[in-house]
Amino acid sequence: MSGLNRFLIEDVEVPLVAVLADLEDAGYRVDVPHFEQLSQVLETELNEVVAQLRDHAGADFNPNSHDQVRTFLFETLKLPPLKETAQRSASTDQETLEALKAAHPAVPLLSRFRALTKLHGTYCKVPTQLDDDGRYHPVFDQLGAETGRISSKGIIQTIPKHDAYGIRRGFIADPGHQIVAADFVQRELCVLAGVSGDPVLQQAILNGVDLHGLAAVKVFSLDCAPQDVKAQRPAERDRVKAIQFGIIYGQSAAGLASTLDLTLDEANQLLDHYFAQFPDVRGFINDVHQRVCRDGFIDDLFGRRRYLPDAQLARSRRKNERMSGSERDLVRRYKAAQRAAQNFVIQGASATITKLAMLRCHRHLCAEHPRIRFLLTLHDELHFEVPDDEVQHFVSELPDLMCRLDLERFGFTLPLTAEVKAGPSWGALRPVAPQG
DNA sequence: GGAACACGCGCC
DNA sequence: AAAGGGCGCGTGTTCC
Numbered sequence: 001m002s003g004l005n006r007f008l009i010e011d012v013e014v015p016l017v018a019v020l021a022d023l024e025d026a027g028y029r030v031d032v033p034h035f036e037q038l039s040q041v042l043e044t045e046l047n048e049v050v051a052q053l054r055d056h057a058g059a060d061f062n063p064n065s066h067d068q069v070r071t072f073l074f075e076t077l078k079l080p081p082l083k084e085t086a087q088r089s090a091s092t093d094q095e096t097l098e099a100l101k102a103a104h105p106a107v108p109l110l111s112r113f114r115a116l117t118k119l120h121g122t123y124c125k126v127p128t129q130l131d132d133d134g135r136y137h138p139v140f141d142q143l144g145a146e147t148g149r150i151s152s153k154g155i156i157q158t159i160p161k162h163d164a165y166g167i168r169r170g171f172i173a174d175p176g177h178q179i180v181a182a183d184f185v186q187r188e189l190c191v192l193a194g195v196s197g198d199p200v201l202q203q204a205i206l207n208g209v210d211l212h213g214l215a216a217v218k219v220f221s222l223d224c225a226p227q228d229v230k231a232q233r234p235a236e237r238d239r240v241k242a243i244q245f246g247i248i249y250g251q252s253a254a255g256l257a258s259t260l261d262l263t264l265d266e267a268n269q270l271l272d273h274y275f276a277q278f279p280d281v282r283g284f285i286n287d288v289h290q291r292v293c294r295d296g297f298i299d300d301l302f303g304r305r306r307y308l309p310d311a312q313l314a315r316s317r318r319k320n321e322r323m324s325g326s327e328r329d330l331v332r333r334y335k336a337a338q339r340a341a342q343n344f345v346i347q348g349a350s351a352t353i354t355k356l357a358m359l360r361c362h363r364h365l366c367a368e369h370p371r372i373r374f375l376l377t378l379h380d381e382l383h384f385e386v387p388d389d390e391v392q393h394f395v396s397e398l399p400d401l402m403c404r405l406d407l408e409r410f411g412f413t414l415p416l417t418a419e420v421k422a423g424p425s426w427g428a429l430r431p432v433a434p435q436g
Numbered sequence: 437g438g439a440a441c442a443c444g445c446g447c448c
Numbered sequence: 449a450a451a452g453g454g455c456g457c458g459t460g461t462t463c464c
Binding site (some may be wrong): 155 | 441442443444445446447448
Binding site for chain 1 (some may be wrong): 449450451452453454455456457458459460461
């Protein structure tokens with residue numbers, strides 16, 4: 001168990017084994033007819049789309065074959081490639097199709113084909129993966145991700161959220177029960193605020209202010225209250241949101257430019273404006289980069305360690321030296337390691353917070369609610385199956401169970417918040433009014 | 437006949 | 449060219 005200290009081993013990972021075992025045993029009830037019906041609808045639509053595609057591209061065209069799609073788009077239709085894959089061939093991904101959609105009627109059909117086959121081929125197979133009890137039993141790997149996140153075999157952590165067909169409505173509660181789910185609110189940003197020590201972000205969290213809204217007001221000198229930014233200045237809020245997500249992901253200025261459709265200069269300017277308002281965030285990121293470059297590893301708030309030897313590759317390089325191809329590759333790996341380190345200190349600490357919340361919930365269920373089943377963890381979200389007559393009470397307890405984790409002992413003093421939802425299925429959850 | 441890779445894409 | 453971290457899966461393709 002490399003990368004773990006005594007606390008993480010003894011107080012987190014080892015006791016979590018029994019919790020995850022209980023989740024795996026419980027499983028999520030599945031509405032099989034829902035998936036069968038959905039499957040038929042998708043097959044009908046797919047047949048139609050494939051027929052139309054073959055009208056354009058030939059009777060034996062297989063839109064599942066990247067090679068054939070590439071040949072069709074860039075040789076038969078002579079459309080201009082937008083970008084390349086890792087192997088230097090012309091990419092046919094969704095971004096490319098989106099850019100080319102007006103150029104030929106087959107292009108939007110390919111997009112549609114991809115979306116439909118994904119739903120049909122991957123997510124409609126859920127009924128084939130059930131145990132005899134008709135439930136989907138996930139298999140978790142608590143050390144499956146380098147960041148400390150819990151990974152799971154299978155598809156349960158990637159069930160589509162915004163598909164038009166309601167895949168999530170196929171995951172249901174037993175009769176006489178409801179699904180209760182709770183997710184942490186803007187937790188990665190709270191972790192960033194906590195570990196960077198930024199006083200403005202911290203105060204905003206203490207006041208319960210929308211963090212993207214607040215940052216937009218600061219960065220763009222907006223003349224409105226943070227909570228009104230969402231309605232009144234959505235464009236500014238979206239930009240700041242992209243920056244703050246980018247910081248969590250370790251995104252570069254080039255990446256930000258791409259997501260916001262800006263030039264590199266504009267993206268750099270935007271980042272400068274942001275960091276001018278939040279200098280402690282910049283300081284924190286610089287410190288992470290420096291440490292991982294010096295040590296070849298980085299520790300998060302709870303002492304989880306990730307080794308990133310690539311961060312030491314380009315230590316002695318000077319700028320403006322000419323680079324050979326292999327040197328370029330070293331620099332790429334060095335930068336990737338820095339991004340991974342920056343992401344790790346946020347994602348890693350967040351993952352441990354989820355694990356602590358799970359331990360607390362599990363202990364509480366064992367002691368007080370033996371009829372409630374703990375079903376699922378989705379990184380910042382927990383699912384339970386709750387008897388109808390216990391829903392009201394449990395819903396009132398859950399936020400505190402998840403959020404009061406005694407993190408002051410690690411120097412983390414900010415409050416966490418969680419939003420609770422309930423409903424008959426995963427796809428039909430409705431917010432539960434906070435107690436007060 | 438199966439393993440490994442390539443690509444694309446679903447989630448947080 | 450790549451660009452944004454962490455996962456897992458399905459299909460096509462190539463290689464052993």
